[in-house]
Amino acid sequence: MKKKRKISTADILIAFLLIVCGLMCLIPILNTVAISFSDKTSAAMGRVGLWPINFNVAGYRAILEEKQFFHSFFVSVRRVAAGTALNMSLTILMAYPLSKEPGKFRAKKYYMWIVIFLMMFNGGIVPNFILVKNLNLMDTIWALILPGAVPVFNVILLMNFFKGIPDSLEEAAVIDGANPLQILIKVFLPMSKAALATITLFCIVNHWNAFFDGKIYINSLEKLPLQTYIQSLVVDLNPEQMASMTPKQMSEQMQLSSLTFNSAKVVVSMLPILLIYPFLQKYFVTGIVMGAVKE
Amino acid sequence: MGNKYKKRNVTERYYHLMLLPGMAFLFLFHIVPLGGVVIAFQNFKPVKGIFGSQFVGLDNFRRLFYLPDFWQILENTLLIAVGKIGMGMLMAVVFAVLLNECRSTVLKRLVQTSVYLPHFLSWVILAVMFSNLLSYGGVVNRFLGLFGMEPQMFLVSNKWFRSIAVLGDVWKEFGYNAVVYVAAMTSIDPGLYEAAKIDGANRWDRIWHITIPSILPTIILMMTLNMGQIMNAGFDEIFNLYSPLVYETGDIIDTYVYRVGLTNMQYSFGTAVGLFKSVISFILLAGSYKLADKFAGYRIF
Numbered sequence: 001m002k003k004k005r006k007i008s009t010a011d012i013l014i015a016f017l018l019i020v021c022g023l024m025c026l027i028p029i030l031n032t033v034a035i036s037f038s039d040k041t042s043a044a045m046g047r048v049g050l051w052p053i054n055f056n057v058a059g060y061r062a063i064l065e066e067k068q069f070f071h072s073f074f075v076s077v078r079r080v081a082a083g084t085a086l087n088m089s090l091t092i093l094m095a096y097p098l099s100k101e102p103g104k105f106r107a108k109k110y111y112m113w114i115v116i117f118l119m120m121f122n123g124g125i126v127p128n129f130i131l132v133k134n135l136n137l138m139d140t141i142w143a144l145i146l147p148g149a150v151p152v153f154n155v156i157l158l159m160n161f162f163k164g165i166p167d168s169l170e171e172a173a174v175i176d177g178a179n180p181l182q183i184l185i186k187v188f189l190p191m192s193k194a195a196l197a198t199i200t201l202f203c204i205v206n207h208w209n210a211f212f213d214g215k216i217y218i219n220s221l222e223k224l225p226l227q228t229y230i231q232s233l234v235v236d237l238n239p240e241q242m243a244s245m246t247p248k249q250m251s252e253q254m255q256l257s258s259l260t261f262n263s264a265k266v267v268v269s270m271l272p273i274l275l276i277y278p279f280l281q282k283y284f285v286t287g288i289v290m291g292a293v294k295e
Numbered sequence: 296m297g298n299k300y301k302k303r304n305v306t307e308r309y310y311h312l313m314l315l316p317g318m319a320f321l322f323l324f325h326i327v328p329l330g331g332v333v334i335a336f337q338n339f340k341p342v343k344g345i346f347g348s349q350f351v352g353l354d355n356f357r358r359l360f361y362l363p364d365f366w367q368i369l370e371n372t373l374l375i376a377v378g379k380i381g382m383g384m385l386m387a388v389v390f391a392v393l394l395n396e397c398r399s400t401v402l403k404r405l406v407q408t409s410v411y412l413p414h415f416l417s418w419v420i421l422a423v424m425f426s427n428l429l430s431y432g433g434v435v436n437r438f439l440g441l442f443g444m445e446p447q448m449f450l451v452s453n454k455w456f457r458s459i460a461v462l463g464d465v466w467k468e469f470g471y472n473a474v475v476y477v478a479a480m481t482s483i484d485p486g487l488y489e490a491a492k493i494d495g496a497n498r499w500d501r502i503w504h505i506t507i508p509s510i511l512p513t514i515i516l517m518m519t520l521n522m523g524q525i526m527n528a529g530f531d532e533i534f535n536l537y538s539p540l541v542y543e544t545g546d547i548i549d550t551y552v553y554r555v556g557l558t559n560m561q562y563s564f565g566t567a568v569g570l571f572k573s574v575i576s577f578i579l580l581a582g583s584y585k586l587a588d589k590f591a592g593y594r595i596f
Contacts, residue, residue, distance in 0.1 A: 010498050014396050021390055022406040025413050025470065028424040031434055035427060046432030094317040097310035104303075105310050111318070118325045120523075120584075121577045124569025126556040127331030130341075131324070149320040180309035209417035212531070216557055231419040231535065234426075259427065266423045273415050281411060285474055 029270075036060070036263035043259040059264030069265065071222045072229040075141065076208060079225055083145045084203040087154070091199060094155045096184045099162035119152045125216070132217055143217035144210070144225065151206070154199045161195040162188055198283040201276060208272060226269050234262050335567040348563075355567035364551075365568075371457070372547040375528040378461035380521045386469040388514060391476035392502055410470025422535035425463060426450060456541040464532055472517075479513040480506060516591040523580035526572050548572045 030050045035043045036059050037052035047053055063069050098115070102108050122128075128147065137143040165188060173183045189196065214228030224232070335355055337348040359365050390410070397403050413421065428434050429449040436446040449455045483505065491501050530549035537545040548568065556565015587593040 010396075011398065014393055015399065015402055018393050018397055018402060018406045021393070021470075022409040024466065025410045027434075028421070028428055029412070029416075031428060032424045046430060046434070046437065049434055090317040090320065093313045097313050100310065105307055107307070107311065111314055114318070114321070118321055120580045121329075121573055122325065123328035123332045124556075124566060124573055125552060126562055126566040126569055127328035127334070128324070129557060130331055130334075130562065131328050146320070147324045149324070150317045152321075155317070180306055181313070184313075205415050209415075209419075211417060211419045212534070227417050227419045230423070234419075234423050262423060263427065266420050270416060270420055277412065277415065280415060281408060284411075285478070 032263045033267055035259055036267045038260060040258050040260050043263070059258075059260040060268075062261050063264055063268060068221060068229065069226075069268075072224050072226040073268075075223055076226040079141055079144050080204055080207040082141070083148070083207040084200060086145060086149050087151050087203040088196070088200055090150050091154050091158055092184070092189070092196075094150065095158035095162055096180070096188060098155070099159045115152055115155065119156075129216055138217055139219050139223060141223065144207075144213050147213070148206075151199075151203065154202060158192070158195055158199055161192055165191055194283060194286050197279065198286055201280050201283060204276065205273065205280070230262075230265055230269055233265070332566060332570050334563050335570045337563055339563040339566075341562070351563075355564050356571065358564065359568060359571065364546075367543065368546050368548055368551050371544060372526060372528045372549075375457055375460050375533070375545075375547060376525050378457070379464045379529065380524060382461055382465045383468055383472055384514070384517060384521070386465050387472035388476055388510070390469055391473040391480065391510070392506055394473070394477060395480045395506060396498065396502070407470070410473075412470075413467040414471035416467075418531040418535045421463070421467065422532075425459075425536065429459070450536060451538060451540040453541055453544040456537070456545040460528070460533060460536065460545065463536070464529055467532075475513055475517065476510050479510040483509045512591055516587055516593055519583050519587045519590070520593075521583075522586075523576065523583040525579055526576045 027050065031048070034050055034052045035048045037055050037057065038048045039054040039056055039058070042048055042053040094115075097105055098108060098111060100108060132138060132143050132147065137146065169187050169191075170183055173187050178186065209227060210225070211227035211231045214225040215231065218224050218228065331345070334345060334348065336350060336352060337345075338351050338354075339345070339348045394403060394406070397406075430436075431446055431448055435449070440446065447455060449459055487505050488501055491505060496504065526548065528547040528549070530547070530553075533545060533547050533550050534553070537550065549572070552565050552569045552572070555561045556569065
């Protein structure tokens with residue numbers, strides 16, 4: 001039997017506050033989408049709210065004509081693909097031995113100390129920059145992939161997940177004569193699909209959203225990843241720079257940095273995240289709970 | 296017996312081999328740069344290299360502490376970080392409680408879907424959105440205009456910048472941060488609420504005497520872990536929102552390190568400032584993990 005309670009004032013208030021929270025998070029996104037479909041003048045005058053004014057797709061058409069945007073988009077795609085593949089291989093290979101009891105893997109604690117120490121302490125950006133420079137990785141996609149090859153936090157997440165897999169499964173495989181690598185691939189990985197999905201999605205999002213490494217390591221325009229490219233267009237335009245421009249440069253820059261055009265770029269650069277968002281939402285709660293609240 | 300030992304050694308050899316590639320990357324990209332911090336104690340010149348540059352002891356640090364800007368930057372960093380931690384936790388807990396009290400599953404789903412989204416968007420993108428919204432003629436100013444407020448230049452005003460930085464981060468992360476509290480609430484025994492209701496407790500009493508005490512350990516744990524973040528005001532956000540006009544209130548240690556170390560190429564001084572932050576952060580983090588272990592039995596591994 002299901003009891004039906006009456007809806008009280010408190011219920012309405014709670015629903016209202018929740019709706020406010022929800023809308024608050026969507027409004028900036030909807031506003032940007034609306035601007036991207038509006039005409040330039042209305043956008044520049046700030047007349048666009050949540051619905052486009054004088055609907056048009058000029059911003060998107062301009063993107064289609066801009067080679068640089070596509071270059072950068074595919075640099076980012078390549079980076080996500082290669083970076084995530086490397087992240088995942090290393091994470092899996094590290095998480096498995098580290099999930100073993102100290103009795104089964106005597107050197108574990110030394111590895112653990114190193115990993116934890118590195119998670120808490122770093123040399124800062126300047127030594128990292130000098131290292132990448134000395135390794136001759138400047139201006140290559142490897143500068144965006146190799147320095148972050150081991151996502152330490154994800155290693156710990158997956159390690160904790162592996163710890164929860166019953167020992168009996170491993171023992172059975174040992175009796176069948178499987179070596180640790182075979183056990184990892186044939187026993188542990190198939191049992192960790194949700195955790196692996198979570199971590200893969202985290203890696204994809206991280207690589208897609210990263211802009212700073214592109215800013216300091218990449219000099220050639222055609223190698224810039226998308227977020228760095230957008231950042232350089234929109235955020236870098238400060239008054240000092242504008243003062244030193246010729247009127248022609250200025251008008252070109254204004255053309256480029258028109259709100260409509262920029263908003264269209266932002267919307268397109270958001271699309272991949274929006275596409276994987278349903279999967280993200282399905283899995284990431286497991287990920288956070290796995291990492292944060294555990295005994 | 297002997298056979299068993301041999302087997303264990305073979306297994307462990309596999310473990311070492313599996314760790315090798317990852318450890319090699321960690322060595323090259325994390326441990327080698329730690330050696331690079333010696334340039335903080337040098338007058339580093341790229342042409343002379345680390346081994347040829349002049350050793351200057353603590354000069355770079357002395358210079359840092361005498362720099363009036365530095366204390367302003369430290370203050371900005373701490374104020375923004377503490378604001379984010381405090382407001383962020385408060386908002387996340389309040390939101391989690393609201394969600395827990397909501398009886399419509401559909402509404403819950405919809406709201407959750409929208410509040411988690413900003414966490415996954417980059418600050419580059421969000422900065423574009425914010426500058427649209429917060430511009431002089433933007434949506435926010437028009438909305439405030441309805442209440443008779445003068446339009447503000449939010450992002451270039453020293454009066455507003457820190458608040459915007461804090462609110463922006465709270466806005467982006469509160470949904471995501473609420474997840475741990477929501478998870479903690481799912482383990483509350485529904486019988487407790489039923490019993491309280493029979494005893495005549497109203498909704499407010501139930502929140503205050505059942506929900507909050509049940510998630511209190513999680514709240515304390517999160518507070519402790521956040522203590523390690525006091526020096527982190529959030530580089531990505533500040534870097535994408537600030538401009539020279541708001542350096543006075545908005546410049547934080549990380550952005551300062553970037554400007555002096557990489558833009559102005561004062562490698563030694565930049566490294567010194569970065570090292571100062573790293574050391575303090577390390578002490579705070581280690582302390583917070585220790586406390587979390589002691590009081591909440593929390594261990595990262």
